[in-house]
Amino acid sequence: MRPFTYTGAKNKEQALQSYSPTSHYLGGGTNLLDLMKEDVERPDQLIEVASLDYKKIFQNDKGGLTIGGMLSNSETANHPEVRKNYPLLSMSMLSAATAQIRNMATNGGNLLQRTRCPYFFEASMPCNKREPGSGCGAIKGMNSLHAIFGYSDSCIAVHPSDMCVGLAALGATVEVQKPDGSTRIIAFDDFHRLPGSQPEKDTNLMPGELITAIHLERPEFSEHYYYLKIRERSSYAFALISVAAGLQLKGGEITKAGLAMGGVAHKPWKFKEVEKFLVGKKPDESIFEAAAELAMKDAKPFEGNTYKVEMGKKAIVRALSQAYARKS
Template identity: 70%
Template sequence: MRPFTYTGAKSKDEALQAFHNSSHYLAGGTNLIDLMKEHVAQPEQLIQVKNLKFKNISANKKGGYTLGAMLSNADTANHKDIRSHYPLLSMAMLSAATAQIRNMATNGGNLLQRTRCPYFFETSMPCNKREPGSGCGALKGMNAQHAIFGYSEACIATHPSDMCVALAAIGATVEVQQRDGNSRHIDFSEFHRLPGDQPEKDTNLETGELITAIHLPKPVLSNHYAYVKIRERSSYAFALISVAAGFQIENDKISEIGLAMGGVAHKPWKLTKAEDFLLGKQPTEANFKKAADLAMADAKPFEDNAYKVQMGKNAIVRALNEAKEKAV
């Protein structure tokens, strides 16, 4: 780990003013510190923001709830209002990592997790995300766990978060503070980026912006929900495939639905075609299978990760069936 300076910010204004182009905000540090130890991230300054006031969960003006960015994943997932009104989000968050990490990791930090691609972590290997222009080692290397949607020749890595898959299905908004003191809201579907020719940029945040809140919409997916996570071991492992599914049923037909996948793209992957197909239809096995076929129709796997196409279909059907059975 290289030397760095440490600033303990006492307010968001102090944090924003202290930031310079070689700074990183530090909250739980469960990802950033690992990256620093491996010399992947080399900030000259860490600005501690975990102690800032953004640690509440409260009702918002749109009938939903607002999550403070500095609140831990554990406190968020176990909060009574989140468990009651957003059980899909709670379920996804509790499937992540281990209890110890969830106690440290923050909501804002979760959104900023970097890929776990081994070529990204191994500094002796080429990686455009770590060192732009060096190449993508996974493109013709070991890519069994890599993307099947939305990748480019520059990067085929996947986004690791479970929380973000649920937020994509629910449809959240991220509030950030800008360095000039203003704030802006980013629709969750626009928060993370596909790699294109700039895979080093994971999000559409501008330099120095600080995440302060995540706004959840009015809860409409709380009656039927499921989060399916397929991984190589049952704890401390990232998803090969994950599916967040939530819907409402009225008059024996699906009236509201949210579907998203993890482990398949550079960002949480919204299953828009499957949602559009299922909306207004009966929640049957046949319709679920058709939706899964539509969701995976545009997949473009590599030789080592072709298994993800069928696994993805099975996971979507399983998540929808489990959501149907889980009536609250």
């Protein structure tokens, strides 16, 4: 690990004023410190922000819930309001990593997780995300864990977060503090980026912006929901494919749907077309199978991950079926 200085910010003003282009904000450090040890991230300053006063969960003025960016994943997932009204989010968060890591990781830090692509972590291998212009070793290399949607010639890595898949299905927004003291709200679907020609940029955050809160809309999927995570082992493993599914029902028909997938793209992959398709339909296996076909029609796998197409279809059918059958 390379030398760095440490600044323990006492308030948001100090955090924002201390930031420089070679700084990193430090929350729980569960991802950043690993990357520093592997010489992938090389900040010359860490600004500790986990102690800042963004640790509350409260009802917002739109009838939804606001979740503090510095609250831990465990505190969030187990909060009574989250468990009662947003169980899809709770379920997705509790599927991640281990209890010890969830106790440390912050909500803001979870949004900023970097890919677990082995070419990104191995500093001796080519990776445009780590070193722009060096190439993408995964395209013609080992790509069984990689993207089937939204990739580019520069990068085929996938986003690792479980929480973010749940937030994508729920249609959350993210509030950030700008260095000039103002705030802005970012729709969740616009928060993360596809790789394009700049895969080193994971998000649309501007330099120095600090994540302070996540806003959720009014509860809609508190009865019919499911988070399915398919992985190689049952603990401390990232998703091969995951699906967050939420359904709102009235009179035996679907009135609203939320559907997002993890492990398949550079960002949580939200199926907007499928969500619209499901509205007005009577939920049954044939409709869910049709939804799965529609969802996966544009998938373009590589030699090593063709399995993700069929796995994705079956995962969508299972997640929607479980969401329909399940009640809190």
